[in-house]
Amino acid sequence: MSTHIDFRSGGSPQPPAASDTGVITPSNGIARAAFARPVVPRVNWHRPYVAWLLLLDFLSALAASRTTIALLDKADAGFHDPDVPGGVDGLFVLVANFGVPAGWMVLLAACGAYDRRALGIGTEELKRVARSSVALAATVSFLALGFKKDLSRMTVVVVILAVLVYSLTSRFVARTVLQYLRRTRRRGGQKTLLVGKLSDAMALYDIATRNPGAGLQPIAIHLPHYPRPGERVTAPVPVYVGWELVPLVQQIGADTIAVCGPASLESYELRRLAWQLEGTGLDLVVVPQVTDVTGPRIHVRPVEGLPLLNVEEPTLSGLSLLVKGLLDRLTALGGLVLMSPVLIAIALSIKVTDPGPVMFRQTRIGYRGRAFKVWKFRTMYTDAEQRLEALRGQNESDGLLFKIRDDPRVTPIGRYLRAFSLDELPQLINVLMGQMSLVGPRPLPTEDDDYKGDVRRRLLVRPGITGLWQISGRSDLSWDDAVRLDLHYVDNWSLAYDLGILWRTVSVVMARRGAY
Known part of the structure; x- marks a missing residue:
């Protein structure tokens, strides 16, 4: 009817x-x-959210100005004029407290940092904030030149870096709250x-x-x-x-x-x-x-009113990949040094609670099909491999994965290490050796011949300690979903994408989602 x-x-x-x-x-x-x-x-969900962003951005710029004044005052960077009471110094403080916050918010709006289509998810919002910081640097330099003010370059650098860090941090916090409201209260x-x-x-x-x-x-x-x-x-x-x-x-x-x-x-x-x-x-x-293709690989070319979607090849080589490898190794070296007390404490707890080796090394297939030995803290009893066949029928996963939610082979201390992914920390050694990356597809304990068809594209990049699989459900995902996420990463990876995955990894690990 x-x-x-x-x-x-x-x-x-x-x-x-x-x-x-x-x-x-x-x-x-x-x-x-x-x-x-x-x-x-x-669509009005963004209005209260943008109001909060305006307040946070104003406070971020004000905090950046106050930070700059405090640091440069201690360093005596030369923005005082003792011959003119309240002259340059007073003008500087006035501009820092009112001009910089107001100008920062205007530039954010001009660069589209309050556009609701860029808010709440993805990296576009963060890119627009970064562009605003470049525009702020250009604006300050132009005004200083136009008004013939001898402004310290250190002053400009400190203000720009401080306002960028504070604004990005506050927007990360705002985004976390927004996504929490969306997940739990179905709001926003x-x-x-x-x-x-x-x-x-x-x-x-x-x-x-x-x-x-x-x-x-x-x-x-x-x-x-x-x-x-x-x-x-x-x-x-x-x-x-x-x-x-x-x-x-x-x-x-x-x-x-x-x-x-x-x-x-x-x-x-x-x-x-x-x-x-x-x-x-x-x-x-x-x-x-065209699905699972995002970011800079997609460009729209209008021809006679027909929008053509131009899909570029994935970036699997070049300068960005070299920078990624350098950052991986430097971060791995720093992480091993800084976390050495934690690593020693974990090793001692494994040795005390269960006889056997502290480390577990297993062959995995890595970059371009090369086999390597992955380092992990041992979380299972020493006879785990012998007991595997008897448990095949209880496998809760599919594809090339083998997972049991309450695996009887896992030791009590191993269960705790797996819950917080602490057993993965020794893989920083693999990253330092160039066999793995901080972010990438998950390395699997299989033979090279098992990677057939589309799955083999996972081997075009180095496997990672964390990745889309880890932040999207981990062991709760099916094999098909895990492959789809890994291929999406291979086709769309970038340094900014890696930073976003590392950021989300922290919250996923603390929540212990899909870890067993």
């Missing part, structure tokens, strides 16, 4: 009825007129209508629900075609078919439409939908046919 909806008369749609296929039947909605006033609520997200074939819509649904911190909250699905006679449609959210999308969005209270897959809408239908959404405050998200 369908209901006629006419927005020109302010009519309100009635609840749609379910058909015998399990799908909700359509209304007969009318497309929004060009000058009709908005009929759906705007976008209520999304998924449009497309059921398989495509469910693929996006699974990704969005697996990563609630991204802010997408699927609340309904709209199919492009009616199901075949006798075919039932089952989904965790209501399913609609044949509706006009704008009236449907108003009916279900969504604020975002996500078009999933290439067969969801024809090109002219997608353009017409974009026209209909003008002035409504709704977001339109299009999932491209």
Whole structure:
């Protein structure tokens, strides 16, 4: 049963009825007129969040100014003028306390650091903050030159570095709070209508629900075609078919439409939908046919009004890879030195609680198929390999993985080490030797011949102590999901991506998610 909806008369749609296929039947909605006033609520989750960011950025800039004044005052860096009471010194303090914070917020806004599309997830927000710091340095230098002020270069450097560090830190904290609210209280997200074939819509649904911190909250699905006679449609959210999308969005209270897959809408239908959404405050998200390709590899080239998606080759060599290797080895060396007391304490606890070697070394397949011995603290009894065959039938994983949640071969101290991933710390030795990286695909205890087909692409980069697999569920993931994440990393890695994974690793390890 369908209901006629006419927005020109302010009519309100009635609840749609379910058909015998399990799908909700359509209304007969009318497309929004060009000058009709908005009929759906705007996406407004970001407004209180941006208000907090404005306050945090102002305080960060003010703290950076105060830090600069304190440091340079101790160093007597020469921004005082003893012959002019309150002259240059007073002007400097005035600019530092009011001019720098105000200018910093203006530059952040000009660089799009408050754009809600860049907030809450990904590295784009952080890149825009970094660009703002470069713009601040250029602005300060230009003003100093224009007003003929002899400003210390050290002053500019300290202010820029301090405001960048404080702002990035405060935004990390704000992002952590936002993602916590999204995961636990379902707040700060976008209520999304998924449009497309059921398989495509469910693929996006699974990704969005697996990563609630991204802010997408699927609340309904709209199919492009009616199901075949006798075919039932089952989904965790209501399913609609044949509706006009704008009236449907108003009916279900969504604020975002996500078009999933290439067969969801024809090109002219997608353009017409974009026209209909003008002035409504709704977001339109299009999932491209090319998946698991992100970042600088994607460029849009418009040709005669046709947006061409240019996909570059993954960066698997060059200067960035050399810098990654250098940073890996320097960090591994520093980590081994700084954490040596912890490593010694762990080794003693293993030796005291269970007889046998402290270290466990096993052959793994690494970069370009080369075998190497991985270093780990021993977490199992010494006869673990002999007991493996008897436990094959209890394997809870698939693919090349072998996992048992309550593995009887794990020692009591080993269970604790695994929970906090402390058994992985000796792998810093492998990183120092160039066999592993801090971030990369997980090294697996298999033969080189086991890596066939797409899985072999994991070997194009060095395996890592941590990676997308570790921060996305660890042992709770299926083999297919683990492979997909590893291949995504191989195709899209960058130094900024590595830093983001290292940052998220800390929270995942402390929460002990998927560790057994």
